[in-house]
Amino acid sequence: MTPNWDDMRSFLAVARAETLSAAASLLKADPATVGRRVARLEEALDEVLFVKSPQGYRLTAQGQKLLSHAVRLEQTMLDAREDLGGQGSELSGQIRLGAPDGCANFLLPQVCAAITAENPDLDIQIVALPRIFNLSKREADMAITVSRPEAGRLLVQKLADYRLHLAAAEDYLAKHSPISSMAELSHHSFIGYIPDMIFDKELDYLSGTPFERVRLASNSASVQLNAMRQGGGVGVVHDFALPAAPNLRKILPDVFSLKRSFYLIRHEDDRRVARLSRFAESLSEGIRRELVRLEALA
Structure with a gap:
């Protein structure tokens, strides 16, 4: 049996949301349908992809291996949809961005609102958490940090000082x-x-x-x-x-003044994903511009 795209989408949603109900909400589907699709994918691959418990779904080692392939497939499908749709430079689909809560509260809302205004088919999810995101587990498509990561297969770009x-x-x-x-x-x-x-x-x-x-x-x-x-x-x-x-x-x-920096990090596997690169460019320009504007008012 060959895996199909609907099954892979369900796998990705459960891997990200960690429960069937939350994954179903992301997909606008019924939880039972999502569960059947995941089970069908496991049968097709003859692998156990999740450990199920009352607390939710956790990826197995084999599920973790499949995750990176599924993400690349998702990006390929999104890029193909953009090209076939003739949308030119417009972005579409969903992008999840992690950030420390100061940045998420006072910078990202206005920056991301401007990006979505220019790209009506794009959905941006801002995840504000006071911790470091794990891009290897695909908790987000990209993340903003306050220090440069020293390990991991990551693309790191300095955004700006603040x-x-x-x-x-x-x-x-x-x-x-x-x-x-x-x-x-x-x-x-x-x-x-x-x-x-x-x-x-x-x-x-x-x-x-x-x-x-x-x-x-x-x-x-x-x-x-x-x-x-x-x-x-x-x-x-x-x-x-x-x-x-x-x-x-x-x-x-x-007398007392501190300077810190924001960094944008992405998974190295996303280097050639055109839509994420275009989003990162728009995000970087927007953050730099907004920092200059707000700090001038401070």
Whole structure:
């Protein structure tokens, strides 16, 4: 029995969603149908592709091997559809983009909205998670990171530098002692990351400073920003997020300033996938342009 494309699409959806119901939602199909297609593919290949449990579906070693081939087949089908449809430079299909939540909340919505406006047949899924994405498991088609990966079969492209500063709400500053030096910060409450949940060393903003105690902490940059907006204390904030929080004011910007970088990473197998390359180019241009605009307003 030769595998067919519908069965491979169902396999891909279950591999990504890890449950039949979630995969069925992605495919706009019935869960029982998705289950039958996966079973038919396993029969055709004479391989067990998933370990099934009450917690969901997990790829076996053989399923993991098939995944990369299925993704390449999917990209080939999407490229063929674009070419046969005569859509020229327009993008179509679905692209899933992973990003740290600061970037996902304050940069990607407007950048991706502009891209979808120019490509009406394109669906973009932004996955905001405070951790590093595993592209080998195809959790996303590409991901933005805050440090350059040192291992793995990955394509890595530096997108842009960005800056961070100390900030606090105007109400907080009005109610507490003035801050004219770094030493005076010791009298203030700090907002930051939960120390044992910092997933990347580039996010360890307070390491090596006298202000390592964090009285109000979260693993989310967006939660930290909202805590600052509510007068919870002093924190480190992205300059590109400040226009979204007009009641925040920078503190000691000439004394404390951090520079970090965003990197776009893709799986090496996607090097020749034209639609992903075109999307990456549009995304890179949009992020650079939006960073310049927002940091000028900060």
